[in-house]
Structure formats: structure tokens, C-alpha cells
Amino acid sequence: MLKTPSPTATAASGHAEGVSNEEFRAAMSRLAAGVVLVTAQEPPLDPDDPGAPGGEDVGMTATAFMSVSLDPPLVLVSLREGARMDDLLDEQPLWGVSVLTESQRHIAGRFAMKGRISDRLLFEDIPYVRGEATGAPLVGGALATLECRTEQRVTAGDHTLVIGRVLTARVPSAEGGPLLYFRGRYRQLG
Numbered sequence: 001m002l003k004t005p006s007p008t009a010t011a012a013s014g015h016a017e018g019v020s021n022e023e024f025r026a027a028m029s030r031l032a033a034g035v036v037l038v039t040a041q042e043p044p045l046d047p048d049d050p051g052a053p054g055g056e057d058v059g060m061t062a063t064a065f066m067s068v069s070l071d072p073p074l075v076l077v078s079l080r081e082g083a084r085m086d087d088l089l090d091e092q093p094l095w096g097v098s099v100l101t102e103s104q105r106h107i108a109g110r111f112a113m114k115g116r117i118s119d120r121l122l123f124e125d126i127p128y129v130r131g132e133a134t135g136a137p138l139v140g141g142a143l144a145t146l147e148c149r150t151e152q153r154v155t156a157g158d159h160t161l162v163i164g165r166v167l168t169a170r171v172p173s174a175e176g177g178p179l180l181y182f183r184g185r186y187r188q189l190g
Contacts, residue, residue: 032182033063035108038077039136040088040095057137058119060085061112063181064159065097073166075148078159086160089150095164096136098128099144101176102188107139108179109186133167143178145170 042055064078075097079086089095100108110122127140131147138145148164155161177189 029183032180032187034065035100035179035181035186036062036065036077037098037100037107037111037139037142038062038065038079038085038095039098039138040085040092041135041137042088043092056118056120057123058084058088059111059122059137061108068163073169074151074163075146075166076161076163078156078161081155081158081160086162089162090153090160093150094134094136095148095150096131096134096138097146097148098139098142099146100139100179101141101143101173102179103176104139104141105179105186108181131168138170141173141175143171143173143176145172 037059038061039057039059041057044055060079060083062077062079066076068074068076077097079089107126123137126137128137129140130136131138131145134147134149136147138147145168146166147168148166150162151165152163153160154163180187180189
């Protein structure tokens with residue numbers, strides 16, 4: 001008697017049988033997502049030496065960002081395991097999020113580049129303020145900014161889900177619409 005594999009059977013790669021990387025990506029690209037810039041400040045190289053160089057600002061474009069809870073206020077960002085931001089937020093619990101506007105597409109693209117230049121140069125001509133609670137750069141003109149402290153890290157496949165408690169939430173700009181990511185491109189409403 002031939003046995004038919006169940007629709008939920010898992011192949012050795014970790015995918016359900018019949019689901020390729022390309023099919024999964026194509027399906028998920030149909031989900032429009034808001035675009036944010038996640039930022040943090042590296043700790044100083046030697047915190048005990050006031051003359052030691054300070055840590056560098058680090059930023060990363062993300063579309064896998066969402067609200068988790070109102071009470072307490074929690075958010076979640078998904079980071080590729082082993083990415084610079086994943087490693088940094090493993091040792092630095094304080095970070096910021098800037099919800100980008102449709103006119104800030106250049107910022108999203110700059111921080112999403114593979115093989116990019118140093119983060120210090122990426123921040124060079126972008127207006128930002130330092131978060132009061134985290135010291136993280138928060139982009140000027142963003143639709144909203146949040147400062148967070150990591151509460152929990154959860155390994156999920158090839159990503160880390162970082163759940164953060166919101167320490168501050170501001171709406172510095174009511175101008176423009178959100179920057180969206182849909183079908184592999186940045187988009188705007190309308």
C-alpha cells in the first residue's frame with residue numbers, strides 16, 4: 001500500500017514538502033508592510049576608560065516590525081540571525097525605532113544595502129536626535145519614534161524575534177504617508 005505524505009510533512013530542509021524558498025518569498029511579498037529604521041548605539045570599547053572611543057551608531061531597515069501588547073507596551077522586530085543588529089541587540093538592550101515616511105525611501109534603501117559602508121557614514125547626512133532613554137539615533141521627520149528595552153529574544157528558524165518594552169513613544173511628524181514595502185519594492189499609499 002502506498003502511503004501519501006501528509007500536507008504538513010516537513011522535508012529535511014525545514015520546509016513543508018512542496019514549499020520552496022521562491023514560493024514562500026513570492027507569497028509573503030504580497031503582504032504590504034510598513035518600513036522602519038531600527039537603531040542602537042554600540043557600547044564604548046572600554047567603558048572604564050573615558051578616553052576610549054565611543055561605540056558606533058548602528059542602523060538597519062526592517063519590515064518585520066509589529067505591536068505585541070498595549071499593557072505593557074511591547075513591540076517585536078525580527079532580525080536575521082547573525083546580522084550585525086542581532087549581535088548588537090544581544091549585548092545592548094536599548095534600541096530605537098523610527099517609522100519612516102514615504103519621502104524617506106532613500107534612508108530605507110541606504111540601511112538595507114548589502115556590503116554597505118560603515119554605519120557612521122550612513123548616518124552622516126541624516127537629521128536625527130538621540131533618544132532620551134536609549135541614546136539611539138531617532139530619524140528627524142519620521143512619522144513616529146519609539147525607544148525600547150529588550151525584554152525577550154526568541155530564536156525562530158533563521159531569525160531572532162526581539163521583543164522590546166516601549167520606553168518612549170513620540171509622533172514628531174504628521175506630514176506625509178507611511179513608507180511601505182510590497183512585492184519587493186518600496187511603495188507609498190495612494
